[in-house]
Structure formats: C-alpha cells, structure tokens
Amino acid sequence: MHRNGWLNDRFVTGFAYLFIALFAMMCLYPLLLTVSVSFSSEQAITKNGYSIIPQEFSLDTYRYIFANSGGRILRSYGVTIFVTIAGTLGALLLTSMVAYALSIKKLRYRNIIAFICNFTIIFSAGLIPWYIVNVNYYGLKNSVLALIVPSLFNVWNMFLLRTYFAHISPSLYEAAEVDGANHFTIYWKVALPLSKTALLTVGLMYALQYWNDWWHALIFINDRDLFPLQYFLYNILSNVNAISSGRIPSGASGSITLPAETVKMAVTIITIGPILFLYPFVQKYFVQGIMTGAVKE
Amino acid sequence: MIASSEMPETKKSQGFLYEMNKHKILYLMCAPGLIVLILFCYVPFAGVWMAFTDFNVVDGIFGSKFVWFDNFKYFFSKNSMGWRVTYNTLVINFWGIILGIIVPITIAVLLNEIRGKAFKKLTQSMMFFPYFISWVVVGAIIYGIFSSDVGVANGILGWFGMEPIRWYSEPKYWKEIIILANVWKWSGYSSIIYLAAMSNFDGSLYEAAKVDGANKLQQIFRLTIPMLKPTVIVLTLLSVGRIFYGDFGMIYGIVGNNPVLGDEVTIIDTYVYQSMRTLGFSYSTAIGLLQSVMGLILITLANGVAKKVNDGEGLF
Numbered sequence: 001m002h003r004n005g006w007l008n009d010r011f012v013t014g015f016a017y018l019f020i021a022l023f024a025m026m027c028l029y030p031l032l033l034t035v036s037v038s039f040s041s042e043q044a045i046t047k048n049g050y051s052i053i054p055q056e057f058s059l060d061t062y063r064y065i066f067a068n069s070g071g072r073i074l075r076s077y078g079v080t081i082f083v084t085i086a087g088t089l090g091a092l093l094l095t096s097m098v099a100y101a102l103s104i105k106k107l108r109y110r111n112i113i114a115f116i117c118n119f120t121i122i123f124s125a126g127l128i129p130w131y132i133v134n135v136n137y138y139g140l141k142n143s144v145l146a147l148i149v150p151s152l153f154n155v156w157n158m159f160l161l162r163t164y165f166a167h168i169s170p171s172l173y174e175a176a177e178v179d180g181a182n183h184f185t186i187y188w189k190v191a192l193p194l195s196k197t198a199l200l201t202v203g204l205m206y207a208l209q210y211w212n213d214w215w216h217a218l219i220f221i222n223d224r225d226l227f228p229l230q231y232f233l234y235n236i237l238s239n240v241n242a243i244s245s246g247r248i249p250s251g252a253s254g255s256i257t258l259p260a261e262t263v264k265m266a267v268t269i270i271t272i273g274p275i276l277f278l279y280p281f282v283q284k285y286f287v288q289g290i291m292t293g294a295v296k297e
Numbered sequence: 298m299i300a301s302s303e304m305p306e307t308k309k310s311q312g313f314l315y316e317m318n319k320h321k322i323l324y325l326m327c328a329p330g331l332i333v334l335i336l337f338c339y340v341p342f343a344g345v346w347m348a349f350t351d352f353n354v355v356d357g358i359f360g361s362k363f364v365w366f367d368n369f370k371y372f373f374s375k376n377s378m379g380w381r382v383t384y385n386t387l388v389i390n391f392w393g394i395i396l397g398i399i400v401p402i403t404i405a406v407l408l409n410e411i412r413g414k415a416f417k418k419l420t421q422s423m424m425f426f427p428y429f430i431s432w433v434v435v436g437a438i439i440y441g442i443f444s445s446d447v448g449v450a451n452g453i454l455g456w457f458g459m460e461p462i463r464w465y466s467e468p469k470y471w472k473e474i475i476i477l478a479n480v481w482k483w484s485g486y487s488s489i490i491y492l493a494a495m496s497n498f499d500g501s502l503y504e505a506a507k508v509d510g511a512n513k514l515q516q517i518f519r520l521t522i523p524m525l526k527p528t529v530i531v532l533t534l535l536s537v538g539r540i541f542y543g544d545f546g547m548i549y550g551i552v553g554n555n556p557v558l559g560d561e562v563t564i565i566d567t568y569v570y571q572s573m574r575t576l577g578f579s580y581s582t583a584i585g586l587l588q589s590v591m592g593l594i595l596i597t598l599a600n601g602v603a604k605k606v607n608d609g610e611g612l613f
Contacts, residue, residue, distance in 0.1 A: 012513040016407035017416070023404060024420035027427050027485060030438040033449065037441065049447040098330035101323040108316045113327055120338040122538075123593045126585020127569050128578050129344025130337070132358075138336070153333040183322045212431035215546050234433045237440065238553035261447050268437040275429050283422050290486075291493040 031276075038062070038266035045261045061262040065270070072224070073232065073270060079144065080211060080229040087148045087210040092203050094153050096195075099161035100187045103168075117155045131219065146220035147228060151209060157202045164198035165191055201289025204282055211275065233271045236264060348583040361579075368583035378568060379584075383541075385472070386564040390540045392476045397536065398529060400480050401487035406517055408488065409495055424485030432550025435478055439551055443474070468561040475551055475562060479544070487532075494528045495521065527607055534603045538596030541565060541588050 029052070036054045037045060044055035065073065098117075102110045124130075140146035168191060176186045192199065214230035221227060227235070269276075317324060343358070348368055350361040372379040404424065411417050427435070442449045443464035451461035464470060498521070506516050543564030552558045563571070565588050573581045 009513045012517075013410055016410040017413075019407050020404065020411060020416075020420050020424075023484070024423035027425075027481065028423045030441065031426065033441055034438060045447055049452045050441055050449050051452075094330045094333065097326040101326045104320075104323060107320055107323050109324075113331065116331065116334065120334055122596050124338060124589055125341035125345050126582060126589055127566070128573060128582040128585055129341040129347065131573075132344055132347075132578070133341045134337075137340075149333070150337050153330045155334075158330070183320075184326065187326065208429060214431065214433055215549075218549070230431050230433050233437065234550070234553070237433065237437055261444075264437060265441065268434055272430055272434055279426070279429060280422070283425060287421070287425070287489055290489050291496070 034265045034268050037262055038269045040262060042260050042262050050261075061260075061266040065263060065266055072227075073229075073267075075225060076227050076229045076232040079147075079226055083144065083147045083213075083228060084207055084210040087151065088203055088206045090148065091152045091154070091157075091206045092199060095158045095202065095206075096161055096192065096199065097187065098153070099158045100165050100191050101183075102158075103162045103165035103191075104183070117158060121155055134220070140220055142221055142223045142226060144226055147213065147216050147226075148210075150216065151206075151213070154206070154209075157205060161195070161198055161202055164195045168194055197285065197289050197292065200282075200285050204286055204289075208275075229271050233267050236267055345582065345586055347579050348586045350579055352577065352579040352582075364579075368580045369587060371580060372584055372587065378563065381560065382563050382565050382568040385562060386541060386543045386566075389472060389476055389479075389543060389562075389564060390536070393479050394533060394536045394540070396476065396480045397483060397487065398533060400484045402491055402522075402525065402529070404484060404488040405491035405495060406521055408492060409521070410513065421485070424488070426485070427482045428486040430482075432544075432546040435482060435547075436550040436553070439474065439478060465555065466557050468558045471552065471558050471562050475547065478551060479547060490532070491525060491528065494525060498524050530606055531603055534599040538599040539592060540595065541591045543567070545570065 032052050033050055036052050037050050038061055039054040039057055039059070040051075041056040041058045041060065048055060098113070101107060102114055104110070134140045134146065134150070140149075172190055172194075173186055176190055181189070212230055214228060214234050217226075217228050217231035218234070221231065347358055347361075349363060349365060350358070351364050351367075352358065352361045356362075371377055408417060408421065440448075443451075445451060445461060445463045445465065448464070450464065454461055462470075464474075502520055503516060506520060511519065543566045545564075545566040548562055548564055548567050552562055565584065569581045569584050569588075572584065
C-alpha cells in the first residue's frame, strides 16, 4: 500500500516533468523554426521544406532585405519605436494619476469616476461609430496620433495600479501632508517610487500593446511612411495566404511577386527582434508583477 | 447635537463645489484619463443612432432616413451571414474558454510539483514567450507550419506516407487551428495567474494531508483543484460574459483576408469590419450594437452569478 503510494507519486512527478517539457518545447519550437529558416538559403528551403536546423546557413536573406527595402524597414522601426515610447510614457502617466486619485478613500466622487471607467468595459458603441468619430471629427486618418491616443487609457491597467496604491500605508501620506505636500507631490514623490514593480509591469503591458499593435494601422493608416513594423509584416503576409488558397487565378498572382519563403521569416524575426533581446531581462519582473497583482486582487 | 448655527456650515461643506475645490488636485489628476475615455468611448455612443437609419453621407448621421429595426432584421434574414458568423464566434469562444481553463490549470498544477528550480525557470520562460508576440507573427508561424509546399505539417504527413493537404484552401480545418493557436498563445500567461493563487494556499493543509497518507494525485484533486475553484469561476464568468466578442487581431492576423476560409472563420468582429465596405455603415453599426447589448446582458448576468458563488465578490 505504502509502496504503491510512493510509486504513484514518482509517476505524478515524472509526468509533470514530461508534460511541462513537451509544452515548453511546443512554445519555443516555432521560434526556432522561424530563426532557422531565416538563416537558410532559399534554394534549400524550396527543395526540402522548413526545418529546425538551418539548411546551407546563409545571411543572404537579411542582406537582400536591407539592400532592397532597408529604408522602409528602418522607417517602420522608427514609427514603432516612437509610438511605443511616447504611448507607454503617456499611458503610464494618465493611468497612474487616475489610479492614485481613486485609491484615496477621502475622494467623495471616486465611485462615480470608477463607474465611468467600468462602464466602458461592459458597453461600447462598436467599431463603426468609433471609426467615424475618429476619422471625421478628430481627423485621425493617416495620423501617427491614431496609433497612440486611443489606447492611452486602459481601464484594467488602471484598476491594477489602484490596487497597488491602495496598499501603501496611509501614514506615509499623512506624514507628507503634515509636511505641506499636496496630492500631486505625494503621488510623484511617495506613491510612484514605492510602486516600481507595478509601474514596470503595467508599463511593459502598455509597451507590448503598442509594439504589437497593427490593428489601428489597418484601420487608420494608408500612408506607407507611417506603417508600424507589425503592419509592414502583415502586408507582406496577407497577400501570401490569399494567393496560396488557390482561388486567385494564376494570371493575377503572376503580377504580384510572392516574397520568398526565407524573406517572410526574416522579416518576422526583424519584427520580434527587440522583444527577443529584451525578453530575458524583463520576463522575471513581469512574472513577479503579475503574480503580486493577481494575489492582491 | 451640534449648535444650530453650525448646521448650514456643515451642509455647505458637503456640497459638490466644496468637494471639487477641496480635492481639486485629485480631480484634476483624473481629468486627462477621463477625457480620453469620453472622447473615445462616450462620444461614439451618439453614432449608435446610425443603426436605426439608412445612413448616407449627404444627409449625415441625424439627417438620414429613420428605418426602425430594418438593419437588425437583415442580420437575421436568410441571405445574410448573420447566423453563420454568430455560430463561428460562439464555437471559437466556447472551445477557447474550455481549453483556456484546462490547459493553464494543468500547467500550473504540474509546475507546482516540479522541484528543479532551473528547469522550472527555463520552461516557464519558454511557455511565456507566445504572450509576447503579435498575432501577425503568430500568423507567420502558422504559415510556416501549414503552407502547402514548404510547411512542417505536410512534411510530417509525408513521413507517414500521406498525401499533402492544401491547408489554405481547406476551410474545414481552420476553426481548430485558430482555437489551438489561441490556447498556445495564452496558456503560459494564464498559468501564472493560477500559480499566484496557488502560492497563497495554506501549506499546513498539505502537511496534514501527507500525514493522513494522501498521495500527490489525491492532494491535487482533493486540495489544489477545489481551492482553485473561486479563481476559475471568476475568470470563466468573465470570458462567458464576452462570448459574443471575438478577437479581431487573432482572426485577421492568422488568416488575413483569405476569401476561401471566410465561411469558417469570420466572426462578428471581422464581419462588422468587412460589411462596413460592402453593406454600409448603418448595417455594420446595427451588428456592433447587437453585440454590445448581448454582451451587456451576459456580463451583468455573469456578475450576478459571480457575486452569488463568491460571497458578494463580483467581477466589478
């Protein structure tokens, strides 16, 4: 009986290692595949198909991309970097100010303000009225602001930050108040420095949202000079799978040159490059931030 | 109790203007955020009027002919895609919710059983990776797996001596592909939320269970999973409340505007976007409104249920 139980536990642990290892591999495999194809020679890929080990290792694809559309890619990089930095900083400022104000219990109308925020989660006007207001009244068509302003305030992130601020000891605020500080000073000098993990987590969420956004570009941007990186990639890919569906007559697809297999994967790698680079550094804090945030809720 | 002469004073101190003045800095700090909400969430509500009109640019939103519920009627009529896209949205979301519970909980429970720190750290960061990439990149990866000539899937079929499949012209596989891609992208992230909940569990319960001779499987099924129930319920109700909303980025990022796969993967959100061009603003607004109203009803119900099962703790 006892021995049986011991065997059983060993089995559970073994299964845990196996399952987790397999799932983790499944998550990483596509990335390795993409990297490998981007470093392979085009002929080898067309002949043998994709594989996880680079075939006839070559940097030709990257050379080709930067020689032919390097200017475009760098331009898109510029747009994405600008949007990400400006958006994240702006969003953090706006979100944390509201979060701080709502964490002060003395504020009498804070429930009304919280309701105004919450209601936008549960009910929205829908895409078309939103689009018309943005284009006809705010003039956001083909404007870089269209990529930044509409996402400046995320209600979920605001409530996450408010939970953090609410856990700061009120005596710290009182001490500052006695010293004659007003609420903005307390927010800036006490609350923000004490919430670094939370700000980092929420900041990363905003940064990721801005870096990965292409939907706003799809809707608002026609001007190629304003294409963010992800939308640049989307444009390369979207025609490809329409053509590979076989419905588009061969005559028509003849006029559209299909980007080579390795080129598609190399552009993908260029798009996620900075994320790959930053990932090992930020991942730890991110997990920490989400864990504490989830526990506190 | 207080001298009568002070009464008006106290009354005044509770007035709107007094409160505004007293905490003006705090209210001013709320202003920029609220302005963004008003501009991008509340102002568009005026445009909902279009759902009941036959909008044309010349007469404008409020000048166009009022047609009552005609736009809504068309959505449910035979020659519209209405039922089809509603069905697609529900099926994709339903399986997304089911697998979105099972897979992350399995991961979290099993990760909890693993003692090797390095192994745990490494695998966790691998599983977290999909969360960081955009749907467009997921689309590129899926292309790498399913493209007919060079894709990995057909390579594997080839090993087993099977005929290659032209995936991108076979609509019937794509609901499954999208559902799995969704699980793949979110599981690592969601499992962190469950791990966080688990790290709060009382360790002495497990000690007691061990003393009573419970093995690991029994601990998992009698302790861990029952204690996870409140978290699971809240997260599930939240997604049930949003079951009529699909992920536009997911569908467009993976299949783009591929006309062949449309019947199987068009969801309400992408249908609204497509009908904007072909069927006009009024019709698309009507569908969007229908979706919002259904969402409002469902999320209110879900909130009520959450409050019942969780001792008054709702979603909001």
